[in-house]
Amino acid sequence: MPRQSRLISRLDALYEFDREPVPQNKLQGFGNFLGLYASEHVAGTEFVIGPLFVAHGVSATGLFLGLIVGNVLAVLSWAFYCAPIAVKTRLTLYWQLRKICGPYINFIYSIVNAVMFCFLAGAMIAVSATAVGLPLKMPMPSLQDFYPTSVSWVLVVFLVGAIITTLAIYGFEKISQFAKVCAPWMFLVFVACGVAALPKLGCHSFGNFWEVANEKIWTGIPMAGQSKFTFWHVMFFAWFCNMAMHIGLADLSILRYAKKWTYGFASAAGMFLGHFIAWIASGILCAAAIGEVAPGPIAYLGAGVAGVVCVVIAGWTTANPTLYRAGLALQVVTPDWKRWKMTLIAGTISTLAACFPALVMKLLEFVAIYGLVLMPMGVVIFVDLMILPKLGLQSNYAEVFKKPVNISAGLAWLITLSVCLFLNLKLGIEVFFLGPIGIVLTFLLYLLGSLILQKRQV
Amino acid sequence: MKIFVMLLSLLGLLLTVVPAFLHFFSQISWNTHAQLMFAGMILWFVFAPIWYFKKI
Numbered sequence: 001m002p003r004q005s006r007l008i009s010r011l012d013a014l015y016e017f018d019r020e021p022v023p024q025n026k027l028q029g030f031g032n033f034l035g036l037y038a039s040e041h042v043a044g045t046e047f048v049i050g051p052l053f054v055a056h057g058v059s060a061t062g063l064f065l066g067l068i069v070g071n072v073l074a075v076l077s078w079a080f081y082c083a084p085i086a087v088k089t090r091l092t093l094y095w096q097l098r099k100i101c102g103p104y105i106n107f108i109y110s111i112v113n114a115v116m117f118c119f120l121a122g123a124m125i126a127v128s129a130t131a132v133g134l135p136l137k138m139p140m141p142s143l144q145d146f147y148p149t150s151v152s153w154v155l156v157v158f159l160v161g162a163i164i165t166t167l168a169i170y171g172f173e174k175i176s177q178f179a180k181v182c183a184p185w186m187f188l189v190f191v192a193c194g195v196a197a198l199p200k201l202g203c204h205s206f207g208n209f210w211e212v213a214n215e216k217i218w219t220g221i222p223m224a225g226q227s228k229f230t231f232w233h234v235m236f237f238a239w240f241c242n243m244a245m246h247i248g249l250a251d252l253s254i255l256r257y258a259k260k261w262t263y264g265f266a267s268a269a270g271m272f273l274g275h276f277i278a279w280i281a282s283g284i285l286c287a288a289a290i291g292e293v294a295p296g297p298i299a300y301l302g303a304g305v306a307g308v309v310c311v312v313i314a315g316w317t318t319a320n321p322t323l324y325r326a327g328l329a330l331q332v333v334t335p336d337w338k339r340w341k342m343t344l345i346a347g348t349i350s351t352l353a354a355c356f357p358a359l360v361m362k363l364l365e366f367v368a369i370y371g372l373v374l375m376p377m378g379v380v381i382f383v384d385l386m387i388l389p390k391l392g393l394q395s396n397y398a399e400v401f402k403k404p405v406n407i408s409a410g411l412a413w414l415i416t417l418s419v420c421l422f423l424n425l426k427l428g429i430e431v432f433f434l435g436p437i438g439i440v441l442t443f444l445l446y447l448l449g450s451l452i453l454q455k456r457q458v
Numbered sequence: 459m460k461i462f463v464m465l466l467s468l469l470g471l472l473l474t475v476v477p478a479f480l481h482f483f484s485q486i487s488w489n490t491h492a493q494l495m496f497a498g499m500i501l502w503f504v505f506a507p508i509w510y511f512k513k514i
Contacts, residue, residue, distance in 0.1 A: 181510045185502045188471055189495075192478035196491055204484060304492025306474070306499045 021090035021256070028257045033266035036254065039183035041242075041270030042278055044127040044314035046190065047295035048363045049241075050282030055143055055293060056229035056364075057222030060213040066231045067279065070238025071271035075264075077239070077246040078255075082378075083264030085385055086255035093252045097377060100384045101409040102398035109377055110332040116244075116370045117326035118346050121164075121319045122353030126360045128315030129153070129160045131296035131308045140294035141357030144225055148355045157354045164316055165347025168323040169340045179317035187273055189310040193302025194281025197288035200301075217287040233432050237364060238275055240435040243371025247439060249378035293361070323347055368431045372420060372438055376413040379442040384409075387447060393454050401457055408449025416442045460509055467505040473498025 053063060089096055097106050130140055133156040141149045148154050167175055198204075203212040214220075222228045245251045246267075255264060285298040292298055295315075299307030327343035334342070353359055359366065384395050397406045416438050423429045423437065477494040480486045486494075 177511060178507075181503075181506050184471060185474060185499070185506075188475040192475045192491075192495060195475075195482050196478040196488065198482055199484070199488075204482065303478075303495050304489075306492070306495040309499060 026257065027259045029259070030263055030266060033254070033258060033263050034269045035180075035183075037267045037270035038187070038273050039180055041274030042183060042187045042190065042314075043274065043318040044124045044295070044311070044316075045318065045363065045367070046274055046278040047127060047282050047299065047311055047314060048123070048293070048360055049367075050279040050284075051286030051293040051295075051298065052361075052364050053229060053234065053279065054217060054283045054286045055223045055226050055291070056233070057220055057226065058218055058229040058231075058234055059220035060210065060218040062220075062229070062231040063218045063234055063280075063283070066234025067238050067276050070235040071268075071275055073235075073239040074242060074246060074271050074275075075268045078251065078267040079262065079264035081382065082246045082249055082251050083255045083258060083261040085249060085382065086252045086264075087258055087261045088385065089252070090256040091252065092256065093249050093377075093381075096249075096252060096381050096385075099396040099399040100381060101377075101406045102404045104405050105410050105413075107332055109374075110329045112373060114326045114329035114346065115349075116373065117322050117329060118349040119353050119359060119366060120370065121322040121326060121346065121350035123359045123363055123366070124315040124319035124322065125157060125161045125164055125350055125354035126315075126357065127295050128164070128312050128319070129157045129296075129354065130294040130360075131299065131311035131315070132156055132160055134296040134300060134308055140292070140297060141361065143223060143293055143361050145361060146356065146358040149357060153357075154355050158351060160315075161347060161351025161354055164319050165323065165344060165351065167316075168320050168327075168347065169343050172320065172324050172343075175317065175320045179320065182313050182317055186310055186314055187278065189299075189303055189306060190278040190281045193299060193307055193310075194277075194284040197285050197302045200288040201284070217284055223291055227430075233430070236432045236435060237368065238271075240371050240432070241275070241367045243435055244374040244378075247378050247435075248371065248374040248376075249381050250374065319350070323350060326350070365431055368435075372431065372434055373417065375435065375438055376416045376442040377409075379439055380409045380412055380446050383443055383446045383450070388450055391451070393450055397450070397454070406453075408446055408453045411449055412442050412445035415445055463505050463508050467502055467509070470498045470501030470503075470505065473501060 058066070091099075094106065094110075097109060101109075133140070133152065136152065136156065138152045138156055139150050141153065198209070198212070201212050201216045203209055240247075258264070281302075282295075282298070285302045286293055289298045289301050292301075295311045296308055299311045301307070303310065323343055323346050326346035326349075327339055330342045330346055331337065331339065384397070388395050394400050397403065397408075419441055420434045420438050423434060424431055429437075473494050475498075477486060477491040477498075481488055481491040
């Protein structure tokens with residue numbers, strides 16, 4: 001067997017159990033999706049995102065309206081865009097991309113995905129470290145800190161990273177189950193933290209909440225050195241912070257088990273518990289802590305020891321599946337290596353990244369970039385499955401025409417990201433607003449590319 | 459037995475969230491709220507896994 005074919009067959013073997021459409025008897029009910037989305041979106045990141053909105057000086061009206069509109073748009077993206085494709089194909093993103101783009105683009109996509117997962121897990125390790133370091137009197141990183149702030153910070157990050165990585169290697173399944181037990185408790189800790197911190201801001205009844213919210217929490221004035229956020233920032237962030245999952249179609253892996261496409265609406269549980277209530281609660285905590293943004297100290301302020309434990313568990317249970325996914329994605333480079341070795345490498349990269357507080361302090365920007373980088377491949381799949389057949393063109397180009405590379409998909413991805421980079425660096429358009437431009441651009445580029453490519457094939 | 463265990467874990471959740479509202483309405487001090495939350499956490503993590511893992 002030639003080397004190239006060997007590599008491809010070894011890569012495919014990694015996803016042996018994902019290559020077939022989900023059979024009818026394996027489909028899941030609506031309740032499972034509600035629970036899954038609710039637990040996945042009440043995570044360690046929620047302790048950071050709420051305070052960062054406060055730091056960026058968004059107004060109370062801007063925050064509440066932005067979150068409502070953005071979260072509704074995110075739910076609609078899951079329901080009307082991601083779920084219909086998931087129930088149509090019932091394949092994972094990996095296999096759908098494989099059919100459309102061929103193994104080489106799939107390979108590159110997996111590497112990019114792995115790097116993004118490592119950074120995300122790194123952010124979670126750093127979140128947990130702020131709680132572990134609290135009883136050790138460790139100096140906490142602040143908003144302006146990009147580089148490691150102290151030896152104790154690095155040591156605590158390495159300790160937390162080592163424990164989380166070891167547990168991910170030895171007990172991924174068990175921790176995933178444990179995370180499900182934690183989910184309802186963690187959500188209530190968020191609520192309790194927010195409510196208990198309100199008296200520190202002078203709010204003792206729901207009647208004066210809005211007044212306190214405007215004057216002391218979401219004041220509309222950014223902290224020193226932070227850019228000003230408006231309704232539009234919040235709306236686009238709430239919509240696109242999970243862009244890799246809905247527009248980018250990573251959630252095909254989950255929603256392919258749905259009986260009906262309408263199960264995409266179950267994402268509302270995650271959006272409105274995690275990305276609404278939890279973000280508001282952590283924002284209140286930040287204001288009560290007079291601008292402190294490190295998750296450990298602000299959670300202690302709201303709930304004492306239970307809050308600190310919640311931060312450790314939230315960081316840990318989010319980092320666990322992220323490290324696992326990163327290890328799985330990295331395995332495409334060395335399919336012969338055992339999964340534990342790849343998880344160890346992913347954990348090491350994540351821990352090194354976690355030493356840099358910038359990963360937490362610039363989490364909003366990182367999450368937006370993460371979605372933007374992976375989104376084009378989702379748009380490619382949408383155009384391929386939903387638009388091309390209506391134009392008389394063939395779906396699944398690489399599979400049908402037996403091509404190793406779908407050049408139109410590769411170029412659509414590359415050009416979209418290059419244009420977005422240019423718009424960001426040269427024209428100063430903030431990363432939060434690049435999503436719609438990227439979606440339209442990928443749509444048009446892949447459509448045009450497929451027209452040219454398939455006409456030439458015929 | 460299962461119902462008893464479930465009730466204890468539910469009590470854990472109630473102790474997690476209710477004291478925060480009592481503190482908000484100035485009925486209990488912050489320290490009492492934090493201690494009750496701690497007790498709620500212990501109750502939840504001791505009793506919830508017993509019936510939760512069976513469900514999973």
